[in-house]
Amino acid sequence: xxxxxxxxxxxxxxxxxxxxxxxxxxxxxxxxxxxxxxxxxxxxxxxxxxxxxxxxxxxxxxxxxxxxxxxxxxxxxxxxxxxxxxxxxxxxxxxxxxxxxxxxxxxxxxxxxxxxxxxxxxxxxxxxxxxxxxxxxxxxxxxxxxxxxxxxxxxxxxxxxxxxxxxxxxxxxxxxxxxxxxxxxxxxxxxxxxxxxxxxxxxxxxxxxxxxxxxxxxxxxxxxxxxxxxxxxxxxxxxxxxxxxxxxxxxxxxxxxxxxxxxxxxxxxxxxxxxxxxxxxxxxxxxxxxxxxxxxxxxxxxxxxxxxxxxxxxxxxxxxxxxxxxxxxxxxxxxxxxxxxxxxxxxxxxxxxxxxxxxxxxxxxxxxxxxxxxxxxxxxxxxxxxxxxxxxxxxxxxxxxxxxxxxxxxxx
Ligand SMILES: [Zn+2]
Numbered sequence: 001x002x003x004x005x006x007x008x009x010x011x012x013x014x015x016x017x018x019x020x021x022x023x024x025x026x027x028x029x030x031x032x033x034x035x036x037x038x039x040x041x042x043x044x045x046x047x048x049x050x051x052x053x054x055x056x057x058x059x060x061x062x063x064x065x066x067x068x069x070x071x072x073x074x075x076x077x078x079x080x081x082x083x084x085x086x087x088x089x090x091x092x093x094x095x096x097x098x099x100x101x102x103x104x105x106x107x108x109x110x111x112x113x114x115x116x117x118x119x120x121x122x123x124x125x126x127x128x129x130x131x132x133x134x135x136x137x138x139x140x141x142x143x144x145x146x147x148x149x150x151x152x153x154x155x156x157x158x159x160x161x162x163x164x165x166x167x168x169x170x171x172x173x174x175x176x177x178x179x180x181x182x183x184x185x186x187x188x189x190x191x192x193x194x195x196x197x198x199x200x201x202x203x204x205x206x207x208x209x210x211x212x213x214x215x216x217x218x219x220x221x222x223x224x225x226x227x228x229x230x231x232x233x234x235x236x237x238x239x240x241x242x243x244x245x246x247x248x249x250x251x252x253x254x255x256x257x258x259x260x261x262x263x264x265x266x267x268x269x270x271x272x273x274x275x276x277x278x279x280x281x282x283x284x285x286x287x288x289x290x291x292x293x294x295x296x297x298x299x300x301x302x303x304x305x306x307x308x309x310x311x312x313x314x315x316x317x318x319x320x321x322x323x324x325x326x327x328x329x330x331x332x333x334x335x336x337x338x339x340x341x342x343x344x345x346x347x348x349x350x351x352x353x354x355x356x357x358x359x360x361x362x363x364x365x366x367x368x369x370x371x372x373x374x375x376x377x378x379x380x381x382x383x384x385x386x387x388x389x390x391x392x393x394x395x396x397x398x399x400x401x402x403x404x405x406x407x408x409x410x411x412x
Contacts, residue, residue, distance in 0.1 A: 003348045005109040005404035007102075007397040015049060015101045016396070019085065020093040029387035032087045034128030034139070035063070035167040042085050046125045049104050053111070055123065061177035062143035063127045063168060069107045071120040071411060077188040079117075079411040080370070081106070081403060082124025084140065084362055088132050092389025098377070098396055099193045100125045106404035117411035119188055126362045133158045133167075141362035145369050146182035153178065184369040189337050189410050192363040193375045193403045195391050199382030200355055207398050208352035209376030210341045214364040215264075215291040215357060216328035218302050222249070222309065225319035228274055228282025243272045243281035245316045252308040253288065260301045263292035264358060293330045293356040331364040337373035337410075344405050350398075359384075375399060375406070 022045065023038030025031040032038045043065050047057045050067030057067045068078065083099025103123035110117070127140030134156040142148040153165035153175050168175040183190070201209050226242035250267050257265035266289045272281040290305070292298030306322060313320040338354075345352040355376070363372050377399035380390040 003401050003405045004113060005106070005401050005408070006112075007105050007109055007400035007404070009393050009397050011108070012101060012105055012396050012400065013393050015104070016093060016097065019045060019097050019101070023087070025090050026387050028093055029090045030087045030093055031089045031091070032085070033089075033133040034086045034130065035133070035171050039086050040171055043125055046085060046100055046104070050123060053104055053107050055104075055107065059173065060143070060181040061174040062140055062148070062181045063171055063173040064140045064144060064181060065125040067104070067123045069110070069121040069123075071117050073118045076119040077186060078120040078122040079407055080122045080124055080183070080187045080190045081192065081407060082122075082126055082190070082362070083192050083194055084126045084129030086128055086130050088130045088385050090387060091130075091385050092383075092387055094195050094379070094389050094391050095197070095384060096129055096194070098195055098391065098399075102193045102396065102400040102403050105400045106407055109401070109404045110408055115408060117408060119411040121407050121411050129362055134164055137360060138362055138365050139164070141365035143178060143181040144183050144362075145365035145367070146179070146184055147365055147368055148178060150178060182369060183366060187370040189334070190363065190366045190370045190372045191337070191341070191375065191403065191406055191410070192361060192372075193377065193399050194361055195379045195384070195389070196376040197359050197379050197382070197384035199379070201353070201376060201378040202380065202382065204353055206351050206353045207378060207395055208345055208350050208402055209355045210338060210345060210352060211333055211357045211374035211376060212338055212354055213293040213330050213332040213356050214361055214374070215293045215359075216295075216298070216330040216364075217326050217360065218290045218298065218324065218328070219326040220288050220322050220324045222246070222286050222288060223319075223321040223323075224249070224284045224313065226282050226316070227280070229280045231278045231280055234280060239280055240317050241280050242284040242318055245312050245318045246270065246284040246286055248312045249309045250286065252312065253305055256301055256305050256308065257290070260292070260297050262294060262356060263290065263298055263301050265290045265301070265305070291358055295329050298330065331367045333363070333373045334367070334371035337371050340410065341373050341375065341406055344409060345402060348402065348405060350402055375402060
């Protein structure tokens, strides 16, 4: 890389391996749910790395770990970088972790060139990005974005009935002070480095993705009602088969999504009732996940798909009920930050491309109160959230060097 900062591959590898010990559930697997002993130990380890690097560390009221590299100008707002270090059950060791380790390594690289920036640089290990414990994703970044409210702390509970508030208290954090975690008016800019979790960079032969927008999901549960009848005694002409109707609807989703640029649609769960080989399904429920980075395109897709489902239901004399349980708008990254990241990649001669993020990230919630950008590095085979998740140390180092350059420029 032609940039002025050089990331140390051995150090990066050592830090990745060290963090992979906490909640280790396989050779390259971790199970590190938020606010568990393993998660707390991983945060303490990250804190130790930050301290060794001379960063001043603190935890906010929600337990987000923040390490500050001092700047030269008193009172200047920091440039922040961060990601999460919790993981799903038997997840991989790169998701999120890379962003935190790269932030710390970027600070080291700056220090090794003797650089002092005007603004402070802050590295954040965000809590609870994964939904596996409390059923809602990005809780730490929702706190940073000022979106999490006091009643959410009581409403959200894990499988054992432990509320988010109790979990925070047990870990020694300050749920009543939640509002103080907001970054409103506190950050000059926020940049998250993350593994792509898709195959676009790999397919295009690129190492860096400058993210333009983060797709927002719309999710609903669909109930289709028909009539359960004997599969042998009921002629095809008089059936009200809920599953055949659902099948038509699901194929409509595929067709409509293919007609809409930059949108994706998935049915990942489907259940037929009563679920017997010799009974025509009398009811079906399935879950739909639609994502897109352009708000109007996504809204259009959602509308046309709902119309298509109604038509299919009418055509087969089926009942239809659609329950929306998530409806989040796509979040654009901030224009000036995207432009700056593009310029930096251009100046460095980096092997990069501009792209949207199909997956959700902490940055989309921080965006509520701060100017944000994201950098992606490749995920081998696009694999994510499994022990096979892998990004080469070369790519991690490459991304870290771009991140270091970005932090240095934005902080000066
Ligand atoms: Zn992640």
